[in-house]
Amino acid sequence: EALDHEIGRLFDSLQKLNQWDNTEIIFIGDNGDDPSVAQRSGGNKGSIAQGGVSVPLIIAGPSVSNPGRVSDALVHTHDLFATILELLGHNNWAAQIPSNKPVDSKSIVPMLKNQSSSIRNWIFTEVFRTPTVAADGKAMRNLEYKLLDLDNGTQEFYHLASDPYETNDLLKKPLDAIAQSNYNSLCAEMSQLVGK
16 A cells, blocks of 8 residues: 555656656566465465566556557566666667676567567576575576476476466476476576576
C-alpha cells in the first residue's frame, strides 16, 4: 500500500512537471518473497528456485512500442545496464569497456521497440553464502528447461513450461530425447561459463 502511494506521488509529480511523456519507467521486483511471508514453501529470496529468481519487470515510456504487451522472454537484471545506457543514447558503451573486464549485459531496447521477441537463449543465477547452506548453488535455464547445480554436488532438472513450481525433478528417471538435449545444452553452457 505504501509503495503504491509513493509511486503514485512520483507519477503525479512527473505529470505536473510535464515530464511524464519523456520519462522511462522501469519497475522490477526483488528476488522473490521473504520466507516468512511466502505463499508457498521453497523458492524464496536467497534461493535458485524459480520463486526466488523470477520476478516482475515492467517497463513503460516513450521507448515502448505497442504498450501493454506481455513477454516471457529471458531477461536478467544486469541487462538493465545496457538497456538504460542505450535509452540514454550511449550505443557504443561496450567499446569503452576493457576486454579483460567483460560485461554480460544485453540491451532489451529491441524488445521494447517490438523489433525482437528475445535477446537471450539462457540465464544464469548463483546463490552463495558464508557459511554455505544446502540450497546454495548455480542455476541455468532456457525458455523451457532449468538445470540446478547445487553446491552439495547434486543436480536437479525441471521442465518449467509444464512444471513452473519445480516439483518434478526430471533427473529421477530417464530423460526423453528433447529433455536430454536441453540438459546437455545447459550443462555445456554452465561449464563454459563457470569453467568446470
